[in-house]
Amino acid sequence: MVSIDPKAVPNHVACVMDGNGRWAEQRGLARIEGHKMGEHSLIETIEGALELGVKWLTVYAFSTENWKRPPDEVKFLIGFNEDILQRRQQELHEMGVQIRFVGRTDWRVPKRLTKRMNEARELTKNNRRLIFTIAFNYGGRAEVVDAVKSLMKAGVSPDKVNEKLIARHLYDPKMPEVDLMVRTSGEFRTSNFLLWHLAYSEMVFTDTLWPDFNRTHLAEAVAEYQSRSRRYGGVTA
Numbered sequence: 001m002v003s004i005d006p007k008a009v010p011n012h013v014a015c016v017m018d019g020n021g022r023w024a025e026q027r028g029l030a031r032i033e034g035h036k037m038g039e040h041s042l043i044e045t046i047e048g049a050l051e052l053g054v055k056w057l058t059v060y061a062f063s064t065e066n067w068k069r070p071p072d073e074v075k076f077l078i079g080f081n082e083d084i085l086q087r088r089q090q091e092l093h094e095m096g097v098q099i100r101f102v103g104r105t106d107w108r109v110p111k112r113l114t115k116r117m118n119e120a121r122e123l124t125k126n127n128r129r130l131i132f133t134i135a136f137n138y139g140g141r142a143e144v145v146d147a148v149k150s151l152m153k154a155g156v157s158p159d160k161v162n163e164k165l166i167a168r169h170l171y172d173p174k175m176p177e178v179d180l181m182v183r184t185s186g187e188f189r190t191s192n193f194l195l196w197h198l199a200y201s202e203m204v205f206t207d208t209l210w211p212d213f214n215r216t217h218l219a220e221a222v223a224e225y226q227s228r229s230r231r232y233g234g235v236t237a
């Protein structure tokens, strides 16, 4: 049992679901088998977040850099995302989960996937228990570039630009800052994930590979978060 203070649960948790490929390779399996196993960890994490009372959960499903992977793996990941959305949207809906997306909606994202995304977003739009955001074709720098473009298109004068205004031009203006970022598989990087929102987040890195990650690991990360002292550049009283 992990001991958690229910009054100090992070509002927004973000996960880099890393280590699927290595999990498969360690077992002599094709990399995509690791991704397939990652679906179970994803559902565990969503259920764990609901149990803990986390309000926002964001996962890195496909980055703007992931297009560089072998074509077969890219094709698999796109189909897999589509498939998970189709198979799981009803169940997530019944759990009170709202599904949202951040990322570039460019020509590389197949129409079928965009259709599924719109379906899932529409079906779950009134749910409030947990806002589950999928970062697909997402890059933190691309998001800043797109926000700058959007500001310029809106004709905002340079002296009006401030942090609040920039935040309003990000992919999801309602997305709050990340309180806790969890990355699996022993990698200590943010890899272009949620650059803006991660500015003051606490980071927990675990050696566990994503396919082995479950709600207990999430609770452990939350306990680690609760042991930290957040100062936001100030000093503790």
Ligand code: FPP
Binding pocket: 017, 018, 019, 020, 021, 022, 023, 035, 038, 039, 042, 059, 060, 061, 062, 066, 077, 080, 081, 082, 084, 085, 134, 185
């Ligand atoms: C990183 O592991 C993982 C990914 C690039 C994809 C993870 C995607 C899912 C689990 C599906 C998400 C789907 C939805 C609908 C949210 P890696 O391949 O980089 O592992 P490695 O570092 O061991 O090679």
